Amino acid sequence: MVKRVSIIGAVIVAVYWVTMPWAFGQQVRGVTDTEILVGQWGPQTGPAAAWGSVARGTGLLFKIINEEGGIHGRKIKYFLRDDSYQPAKTKAIVKEFLEQIGVFAVVAGVGVGTGMAVRDELMENKVIWVGPATGVYNWIQPFQRYLFAVFPLYDDEAYHLTAYLFEKMGLKKIAMFYQNDDYGKQGLMGVERYLKEKNTALVVKLSYEVTERDLSSHALKLKDSGAQAVILWSSPAHAAILLGETAKIGFKPQWASSCTLSDSPQMLQMTKGLWAGTINSFFAELPDSDHPLMVKYREWHKKLEPQERWGVFYYAGMMFAEPFVEGLRRAGRNLTPETLVKAMETLKDWKGTGPPITYGPNERQGGKHLFYGRVRPDGTVERLTDWVKITK
């Protein structure tokens, strides 16, 4: 008798359990009736903290979205964590995102090493990741179903920047100064690829380690090389130190740099004005752009986060997250990783404040355009081109 009652009881409990919504897979991690949980890591302290504003910029975009009523009745709950640019900390943060918070997606995230430390874990857990804040191949090769890159590829950026210097400006003797990691090396790859096609080579290529602060011998080698132009694929601090050192020995080439150094007012301040005249590539609209979205963001920035400097990395944090927000809108109320992936794949030349974004069933490199500008002495930028397609 007792055995029979136990069996009936167990059956009732089992029926109750399996008829609950989560048992049908209706409970999607990080999605509730009223909220979507989204995370981001970013260096708020440590050597790369200057790029930490990316993650705070994303926070502003989500605040704007929430102020405007959310998306399909859900507001975005944002979790920003400081990884100090240390992959070990990024791993711990992602563990928290997955096991304690249960995020639906992650957005942006500065650093190649930090991102690579968690890429596979995020993908295995079907966490949507949109807009890693670096332009390396690691995000798209091999193909990752749940990872959508926004940042244009460094390799192609460097290739076209070199072409601009070589063809448009007639500068044939080019040198390169780059950071000795994936970021710098993928820039170097593009520069050398272009010059090889022109049957020439860099007059000198100089790498540095992130911890180095004395670049006087780098400056002397650059001067010795007779370079007409120097391409920089470095951190802002190292670019500033190098410009200072070359100025001391009277070497004044045409400087050109990747979009990672496109915060012109800050670069001018750091270099005491030496940054003026630099040719920069840009991955987002200029700070004073009259693009309707930029005008709107600036107004919200004044209202919600006036203490933040309106710099390029700050609003780049919004730019990296824009395709994700558009994907949420297109996915509709029934939000799952699969419906979002399908929605993201419908983005064709979709335009926010960054490059036109296109994804497809086999296409995860969304940003393929840049434009070029020359830094004026007052920190503003003379736009030299419209958006140029750099990746086929």
Add this chain to the structure above:
Amino acid sequence: MLGQLIVSGLAVGACYALLALAMVIIYKTSEVLNFAQGEMAMVSTFVAFVLLEGYHIPFVWAVVLTLMFALLLGVFVERVFLSTAKEPTVLGLIIITLGFEMILMGFAGWKWGPDQRSFPFPVSSVEAYRLGDLTISRINFWTILICLTLMFVLFLFFRYTKLGMAMRATQQNVMMARVMGIRTKRILSFTWAVSSMIGATAGMLIATLGVLDPNMMMDPLLKGFASAVLGGMTSLPGAALGGAILGMVENVFGGYVSLSFKGVVAFAIIVLMLCFRPSGLLARHYVKKV
């Protein structure tokens, strides 16, 4: 190019020398390696920056106030963190300095943010003096001159002033110094104050040569430590010489051998010195009888 490499190396080597001196002064007194030296210098440099850019105080006064701040910071660290430690071992004291270093780093990040800034030094970093083929920028020239002057002042201070002699006496034998009527606790605090002021000077020069941010002292501190090991951890002239040699060797190595391995020269020197001449270039190697 060799001459130019040496001149540029001397400027940065002079800053290493100052940091090495700051470390050696404390090490001689208490056998403590102050790992917070770099961050103490960084915070003092930020104070100078705030005085100059925020309050628009004339440069000389800003430097004087900064040195006073550095003095108080040195005394504060010694009084609050070190002298209150209960029966501390040398290792325990070193760990305290490491902890304080992290506190200062966190404080600077919170207070001034991570943005890199240029330090407003009233000497052009672009204009240069020319001696034949050799070019020495004004900023490098003044850096070397300031460091040499400071070293000379330190030499006079330790050799000819009562306080300097009391510090040397305390460094040589604390017990005997106390017997002779020297207030060794006060001397210890003063040692930290002097060391902190030297570090602050180095910090301001390093920020001028590079950029100002909370991480600016990481590399120079390690190089300062290497300079101290090279010259001898207990020798003030040795620390100065070690800094100058390290700056020049690094630059010449980068110019003629490999830029990629330039950063490890300092650490190779530490290893070689500890293997073949652990007391350094100028310090005497004492052997204790037991």
